[in-house]
Amino acid sequence: MLRCSEPGCQFATQHRHHFHYHMKGHTGEKQYTCSKCNYKCLTRSMLVSHEKCHSYVYRYRCSSCKFSAKHAHALTVHIEKWNH
Template sequence: MRTHTGEKPYRCDQCDYSTTRKSILNRHMAKHTGNKPYMCEECGYRTADRSYLTIHVKKHTGEKPYKCDQCDFSAAHKVSLDLHLTKHSGEKPFMCGQCEYRTALRSQLSEHMRTHTGMKPYKCDKCDYSASCKGNLVKHMHKHTGEKPYMCGECGFRTADRSSLTVHLRRHTGVKPYKCDQCDYSAAQKCHLDQHVAKHNCE
């Protein structure tokens, strides 16, 4: 019934996360404690969540069963496809009450709100670094471990950052998703498009 009422009585005492079930809260707490019992036998990647390991393993097998019906994008898990589809629809229903930021995902709005509050609940246990979102802490931890879990199946390039692998793969595929709305220029990286658009603005 809580899925209908929106009630989330189980609250994390270390960040603003809350949930409908105690088992989900226990899984969330592992993010703070650093307990990661599930390990990938291929590369040593570790996680606190069995489902995350299942998703991770698909990166090695290349399995991407979730296909976009509007372009050639495919994903290893549904949440990635759902996020991708918002780029086509342009729908961003979640809005910040303190600035003009809008997003397609409620979780991204929660992370954005920390830019206003300054809250950084994700803390490194090896130095004094802390982060407002889990992804930034995960990337930071690779600096301590030297781990590079993301590998290109085409050439063997390895990186600690998933987004870096995504950018790298475009060298092989030739995909250039960032399009200029003033001419026929396209780029593999947003920063290159930004530089290009600046030239139009100067003109």
């Protein structure tokens, strides 16, 4: 198990790459920058997710109503909330 040594941080993981990204968060190292705003992040996947906020594309649609979302998680929350 890999554990963070920063004071007050309880982060622990078995995955080396998760630990690596976590430690970058403590150092402030954020190499990915949004081209449309001043958002910075640790990973390319985080940037891709963020960039959806600048888009007008709503890929995820509820089959039971007119709800649509940019992120799959938002659709999942909607379905669970409304029991669709």
